[in-house]
Amino acid sequence: MRLSFLKQDRTTLIVYLVLIGLVVATSLLSDIFLTSRNIQNLLRQVVPIGLVSVGQTLAILTAGIDLSIGSVVSMASCLTTGMILGREALIFPVLTLVIVLALLVGFCNGFIITRTGVHPLIVSLGMMSVVQGSLLLYTKSPAGSVPPSFDFLAWGKVWMIPFPILLFAVVAIAGIFILRRTTFGRYVYATGGNEEVARLSGIKTARVKIITYMICSFTAALAGIFLASRMGMGDPLVGERYMLDSILPVLIGGTSLTGGKGGIGPTIAGVFIFTILSNALNLLDVSAYWQWIVKGLIIIVAVAFYIQKKQ
Amino acid sequence: MKKLITVLMAVAFVCTILGSVAWADAFPRSWLWDTNALKMVDTSKYKKKPPYVIGFSNASVSNSWRVYFDLQVKAEADNQKDVIKKFYVTDANDKPDKQIADVEDLVAKGIDLLIISAATMAALDPIVTRVMKEGIPVVCVDRRVKSDNFVSFVTSSNYTQGRMQMLWLCEVLKGKGNIVMLGGFAGAGPAEERIDGAKEILAQFPGIKLLDLQYANWSPAEGKKIMAALIQSYGKKIDGVWGDGLQVSGAMEAMNEAGIKVPVTGDHLNAFIVRAQEMGFPAMSIDFPVSMGADSVLTALKILNGTPVPFIVDVPRTIITTVDTENVKSDMPWSDMAHKDWPDDSWNNTLPPKWLPK
Amino acid sequence: MQALAKGPAVRSPVSLSSAFEKYGIYIFLGLLFITASLISPQFLNPQNLKDILNQAAALGMVAIGQTVVILIGGGGLDLSVASVMATVAVIVAHNTRGQDALFFPVALICLVFGLLVGLANGILITKRKVQPFMATIGMMIIIQGLRFLYTGGAPKGGFPPILRFLGTGSIGPVPMSIFSLAILAVIAVIVLHKTTLGRQIYVIGGNIETAYLSGYRIDLVITVVYMISGFTAAIAGLYLAGYIGVSDNWVGKGYELDSIAAVVMGGTSFAGGRGGVMGTIVGVLIIIMLYNLVLLLHLPVQVQYVVKGAIIILATSFYAMFRKST
Numbered sequence: 001m002r003l004s005f006l007k008q009d010r011t012t013l014i015v016y017l018v019l020i021g022l023v024v025a026t027s028l029l030s031d032i033f034l035t036s037r038n039i040q041n042l043l044r045q046v047v048p049i050g051l052v053s054v055g056q057t058l059a060i061l062t063a064g065i066d067l068s069i070g071s072v073v074s075m076a077s078c079l080t081t082g083m084i085l086g087r088e089a090l091i092f093p094v095l096t097l098v099i100v101l102a103l104l105v106g107f108c109n110g111f112i113i114t115r116t117g118v119h120p121l122i123v124s125l126g127m128m129s130v131v132q133g134s135l136l137l138y139t140k141s142p143a144g145s146v147p148p149s150f151d152f153l154a155w156g157k158v159w160m161i162p163f164p165i166l167l168f169a170v171v172a173i174a175g176i177f178i179l180r181r182t183t184f185g186r187y188v189y190a191t192g193g194n195e196e197v198a199r200l201s202g203i204k205t206a207r208v209k210i211i212t213y214m215i216c217s218f219t220a221a222l223a224g225i226f227l228a229s230r231m232g233m234g235d236p237l238v239g240e241r242y243m244l245d246s247i248l249p250v251l252i253g254g255t256s257l258t259g260g261k262g263g264i265g266p267t268i269a270g271v272f273i274f275t276i277l278s279n280a281l282n283l284l285d286v287s288a289y290w291q292w293i294v295k296g297l298i299i300i301v302a303v304a305f306y307i308q309k310k311q
Numbered sequence: 312m313k314k315l316i317t318v319l320m321a322v323a324f325v326c327t328i329l330g331s332v333a334w335a336d337a338f339p340r341s342w343l344w345d346t347n348a349l350k351m352v353d354t355s356k357y358k359k360k361p362p363y364v365i366g367f368s369n370a371s372v373s374n375s376w377r378v379y380f381d382l383q384v385k386a387e388a389d390n391q392k393d394v395i396k397k398f399y400v401t402d403a404n405d406k407p408d409k410q411i412a413d414v415e416d417l418v419a420k421g422i423d424l425l426i427i428s429a430a431t432m433a434a435l436d437p438i439v440t441r442v443m444k445e446g447i448p449v450v451c452v453d454r455r456v457k458s459d460n461f462v463s464f465v466t467s468s469n470y471t472q473g474r475m476q477m478l479w480l481c482e483v484l485k486g487k488g489n490i491v492m493l494g495g496f497a498g499a500g501p502a503e504e505r506i507d508g509a510k511e512i513l514a515q516f517p518g519i520k521l522l523d524l525q526y527a528n529w530s531p532a533e534g535k536k537i538m539a540a541l542i543q544s545y546g547k548k549i550d551g552v553w554g555d556g557l558q559v560s561g562a563m564e565a566m567n568e569a570g571i572k573v574p575v576t577g578d579h580l581n582a583f584i585v586r587a588q589e590m591g592f593p594a595m596s597i598d599f600p601v602s603m604g605a606d607s608v609l610t611a612l613k614i615l616n617g618t619p620v621p622f623i624v625d626v627p628r629t630i631i632t633t634v635d636t637e638n639v640k641s642d643m644p645w646s647d648m649a650h651k652d653w654p655d656d657s658w659n660n661t662l663p664p665k666w667l668p669k
Numbered sequence: 670m671q672a673l674a675k676g677p678a679v680r681s682p683v684s685l686s687s688a689f690e691k692y693g694i695y696i697f698l699g700l701l702f703i704t705a706s707l708i709s710p711q712f713l714n715p716q717n718l719k720d721i722l723n724q725a726a727a728l729g730m731v732a733i734g735q736t737v738v739i740l741i742g743g744g745g746l747d748l749s750v751a752s753v754m755a756t757v758a759v760i761v762a763h764n765t766r767g768q769d770a771l772f773f774p775v776a777l778i779c780l781v782f783g784l785l786v787g788l789a790n791g792i793l794i795t796k797r798k799v800q801p802f803m804a805t806i807g808m809m810i811i812i813q814g815l816r817f818l819y820t821g822g823a824p825k826g827g828f829p830p831i832l833r834f835l836g837t838g839s840i841g842p843v844p845m846s847i848f849s850l851a852i853l854a855v856i857a858v859i860v861l862h863k864t865t866l867g868r869q870i871y872v873i874g875g876n877i878e879t880a881y882l883s884g885y886r887i888d889l890v891i892t893v894v895y896m897i898s899g900f901t902a903a904i905a906g907l908y909l910a911g912y913i914g915v916s917d918n919w920v921g922k923g924y925e926l927d928s929i930a931a932v933v934m935g936g937t938s939f940a941g942g943r944g945g946v947m948g949t950i951v952g953v954l955i956i957i958m959l960y961n962l963v964l965l966l967h968l969p970v971q972v973q974y975v976v977k978g979a980i981i982i983l984a985t986s987f988y989a990m991f992r993k994s995t
Contacts, residue, residue: 122930137969233434235433241404300808378821524969540964
């Protein structure tokens, strides 16, 4: 057990070294990269991907995966703007409702996965289809509006620091705290490491998994609400990209799909690697087709580079 | 006497004006009659000395229309390279959120002007508004943002496209029959706008019945799959097919195999035009011209030169039909637009030969 | 890991639930078929059935490869298949320019391309220990970039008549494509159940320790499995291109997830070592029939999403519950 934690920390170290390497390389290649304006942009771009990746990390740690995350992001963004419709008084009731609905989606995911034993990939794939379809029944085109004060979520600042960064930091720290310092966190690792052993040692693995998927949907809802604020309008297709964009940073961070290994720390590095890569390719004026190739190569090569050889 | 005639003429003149205003009021105001189209924008405050740095944020190059459009922008920028020092292009892969980031990246690179084809109207609105506030002029092309916070919008109307296609279809069917509609991508702006435009016209023809509206994701594969099922479901009852893009060529394959040759509408995709001719479908095509890409660069240069530009630049489009109807006439013979030696997936364009995809 | 004691050689005792595990998916297909023909009079039209089979062919071919990859276990799956399909379609259109004479050499190149992609996936997964999800998704993005660089975004050329015949023609009442699918399926069944390779795939999927102790060349088998998947994806790309008849940058879009859904609905387990090709074919038929039925009933696109999702969950749960009780 101890040994594996040490090994884990080695992976984390390498992930952060890769991140630092990327930052150094990019700042050498582009003189715009380290300007304060670009850094602020980067931080804002990190937020939605970061939020969903924290949730996804938990799901993957239990040897699961949540493909429905993108549809929940879209749902949250559309319902938020569609129901608030610019009325300030409705902000809190609507946000509560949106979060409750998201938690419900997460509960359904977890419940079906644990009750039937169907692979999470399939359950969440089906759930994605159901949520996306229902959302398109609700609205087919971008709809709704938000009051000016709602802007604060995406554009506001608390002592010079953009509010969304704070939000992300709070969620990430809470996630790290839960995983490292609470019983629940230990249960998550145990369930992902070996479910059978975990169950035999008295852990209610089903409950652990259900809560994990609820957390996952919760972070997706936060991301959706943030996007609603950033765009001022809900969009039924906005979340599509987060299905993959939530998983890749987690895997780049070295968290294993087989569960039990990894953590939020490396995921955050993964999120930054992923976002900085996009930003750098833009700044370096790389054409769209080459961007795809470079991204694909980096996903494979970076991971192949620091992966631990199985014994 | 002279005085009387002058007075009478003046009265007649005033009456005509008032009358025409009242007459015009009787029509619903829509995009076509939008006075914004005529509004000129003073751009003197954006006047700058060349050479310029211009950024182009493209929504995506995920289908061939967008590829040709993208090439037209780049070709025109290249053509103007004596005044354009740097022309940055970003591609958002159809992800509104990535496009926001792209625009931020472009602004960070110190652009003098932003050309944007917005992935969605709503999502890109705040960022475009912010860019304008910083004093960087924005030209929207192909798809605009929700608010009026840009200098000029270079486009052809999606509503008009939907309307013209439906008008031809209804007229060619002589106002009687059953049709199906094959839309683009559910939830995507241009798809929904064209459907809305088409439905406005459909409402004027009570004899035309809409059997079904399905979304075929602008994909020939989906178009064929869906049309095959619709044929099973309605068979010979289908008298016409309304479609707005790539999916129509797939749908025609399905109809051809089932031996159904009913009027179809589409746009200037070579696969559609050539197939309609070869298979003998009565057809109508109106383009959403890829050349608007070039126009957006020209408009951008006018703005940086301080020349006034129209708030909405309506790029000229062509209509071709195999059969003319009362209100929809062909601008040229159908066969002039059917290029058998061109790739299936190519669009009628104004690209110099060296820019054509090889 | 949980399938520790359940090698392929161990036959579970005949009981009601094991019968359900084996035949549940067939029962489901039967029920769906009966329901469909009851609620939609057009469903049983010969032409409609032919359409369904034609559409099932390409998905079925991809799904066969996907089945083998998922059978190998260890999180095996292949997300690069749709990208392979689209690239193959583009290669054919570009290089044959619609001429029959060039079809066979070009088709051969396509199949080699599929095999190469599979080889690259396999090497990444076995030699560099990259997780299959990661390796194949990276490969998907790279191929996509290469395809667009190759075509410049606008695929040229056309499909030769032979390919159109393969995709849409029929011999008597049987569509040509379903004929090919059947041949491919039979080959797959024989390979999986009658050859050493097949046995090794099941053993590695069931319990990699056992396979290791039996001295199997595990890395080689895994690489071969991904090559099979690349190969079937290339064939599927050819058929789908022949079926559509219009070249497009995104032939096969969505087939990666649809094929995985079909495989799992067909009873192949993500844990590996359990399941087979026949179940997958049934899974494919269910997905295509469902799609067809929703269209025949004139339900709007939104309902299609909901129904598709619900049925994927329902079918797999229904099936998994019986499995759990064995």
